[in-house]
Amino acid sequence: MSVYLSFLVSSSPITPSMEPGNRLLIRGGRVVNADYSRTADVFVEDGVIRNVAPSLDVPEGTRVLDARGKLVIPGGIDPHTHMQIPFMGTRSIDDFYSGTRAAVAGGTTMILDFALPFNGESLLEAYRRWRGWADPKVCCDYSLHVGLTWWSSQVCEEMAELTKNHGVNSFKIFMAYKDFYMLRDSEMCAAVRQCKALGGLVMVHAENGDMVSEGVKEVLACGVTGPEGHTLSRPAELEAEATGRAVAIANQAGCPLYVVHVMSHEAADVVTAARNNGHIVFGEALAAGLGVDGTHCWNKDWRHAAAYVMSPPLRPDPRTPARLMDLLANDDLSLTATDNCTFTGEQKALGKDDFSKIPNGVNGLEDRLSIVWEKGVCSGKMDENRFVAVTSTTAAKIFNFYPRKGVIAVGSDADIVIWDPQMTRTISAKTHHHAVDFNIFEGMECHGVPLVTVAGGRVVYENGQLFVQPGAGKYIPRTCFGDFIYQRVRQMDIVRANQQVGVCRQPYSGPVVPVL
Numbered sequence: 001m002s003v004y005l006s007f008l009v010s011s012s013p014i015t016p017s018m019e020p021g022n023r024l025l026i027r028g029g030r031v032v033n034a035d036y037s038r039t040a041d042v043f044v045e046d047g048v049i050r051n052v053a054p055s056l057d058v059p060e061g062t063r064v065l066d067a068r069g070k071l072v073i074p075g076g077i078d079p080h081t082h083m084q085i086p087f088m089g090t091r092s093i094d095d096f097y098s099g100t101r102a103a104v105a106g107g108t109t110m111i112l113d114f115a116l117p118f119n120g121e122s123l124l125e126a127y128r129r130w131r132g133w134a135d136p137k138v139c140c141d142y143s144l145h146v147g148l149t150w151w152s153s154q155v156c157e158e159m160a161e162l163t164k165n166h167g168v169n170s171f172k173i174f175m176a177y178k179d180f181y182m183l184r185d186s187e188m189c190a191a192v193r194q195c196k197a198l199g200g201l202v203m204v205h206a207e208n209g210d211m212v213s214e215g216v217k218e219v220l221a222c223g224v225t226g227p228e229g230h231t232l233s234r235p236a237e238l239e240a241e242a243t244g245r246a247v248a249i250a251n252q253a254g255c256p257l258y259v260v261h262v263m264s265h266e267a268a269d270v271v272t273a274a275r276n277n278g279h280i281v282f283g284e285a286l287a288a289g290l291g292v293d294g295t296h297c298w299n300k301d302w303r304h305a306a307a308y309v310m311s312p313p314l315r316p317d318p319r320t321p322a323r324l325m326d327l328l329a330n331d332d333l334s335l336t337a338t339d340n341c342t343f344t345g346e347q348k349a350l351g352k353d354d355f356s357k358i359p360n361g362v363n364g365l366e367d368r369l370s371i372v373w374e375k376g377v378c379s380g381k382m383d384e385n386r387f388v389a390v391t392s393t394t395a396a397k398i399f400n401f402y403p404r405k406g407v408i409a410v411g412s413d414a415d416i417v418i419w420d421p422q423m424t425r426t427i428s429a430k431t432h433h434h435a436v437d438f439n440i441f442e443g444m445e446c447h448g449v450p451l452v453t454v455a456g457g458r459v460v461y462e463n464g465q466l467f468v469q470p471g472a473g474k475y476i477p478r479t480c481f482g483d484f485i486y487q488r489v490r491q492m493d494i495v496r497a498n499q500q501v502g503v504c505r506q507p508y509s510g511p512v513v514p515v516l
Ligand SMILES: NC(=O)NCCC(=O)O
Pocket: 082, 205, 309, 310, 311, 312, 339, 341, 360, 361, 362
């Protein structure tokens, strides 16, 4: 990747990996937040943004980054990743180190990963296990959602403990993966009710797991064993059906709902209709779903085809990415993530004779911002402010750590990217920073390149070079009942309570037949 070497100036000798206490002034860029943009300097000290205003003085010992002619945006927040997750007989190859290195190289400064208990495992144990993996390795801040991968009274109690003492406010339910993660509707009902009682957010992987399982048997019985069988066995109808069911179940409990990886226009239409009907539902688009389509699974090269296997599948209709981008631009879909869950060719080869054994997952963490810029902003579908909203701000609001992150404002964490909107780069596995040996966006030329990434006040990426330290990132705890969601939830509860009033009438006093 080529980057300008000349755009940086410094008032003192520089060490790129500055201590958080060091001072940083980002000079003269166009500061872009989700609500508006203006030209200003940004002054950072001790990892926090201290001032945002034009023509700031430069205190002694301050490193100055010249951002004139560039955008200065809040670091990207990816609310859906799976680093080193044990999954389908292997473990995703990007761990919390290589994954967060790739993240900051692409302008993302925070990830939200998932602690997913094994069936029967304590949620707290899973949470601690993930913390143990992440804390020593993360190069940027992170937080954890927790999966409700099985259901019991213990799970119910541990949800409360996680919200009270471990900073977890979001729980993921799988309606797919029948053999290991899937909850039944009745279990899902109970989980959603508990989540609502705790002031949390339910996230749902919406696919009809029973029907998928039947689909897999049918497609294999037809003799289709290659990656295209994965797509054929889980059509968009099954995603849309489960999305509608999740909306209904959450709505019955009055619980807000977040639909992860909306991959088809059919499912997106369900989310849109729910939002139009006043439900508190958020739909997540993925870099993969916005950047590529599912026709790759029909590629003659097995390795290439298998690289695109994920769930729900990338849809074979080539119009899908543009359609999802339209919905994202209009706020029918609310934000972007990646579901980054990478497996090498050798790992994917676990399913060489049977597509249902191909570990599901693709990359995206490093490339998400460039993909959204190219397909969303360069296409004229969204402006720079909506770009910031869908790559950063809305995630911070939904998961309740705004304005600590997701905005360039006084008092916010210094997670900042100097973004060159004109510059281009060509995505390739040869140059990316992921551990995986394939990139689903290979060869794609994107406008929009991060020149400098600042995470927690430290310059972690500049001039195409990384200056990261494993363990430098922090776990970000999150509280429940966040205003962005729960103000509406509380008011809706009042309205519902007022509607659920019985009729005041005289008791029935006539004859009653004897019970047989
Ligand atoms: N999405 C995917 O294919 N892999 C990661 C696990 C999941 O989120 O379903």
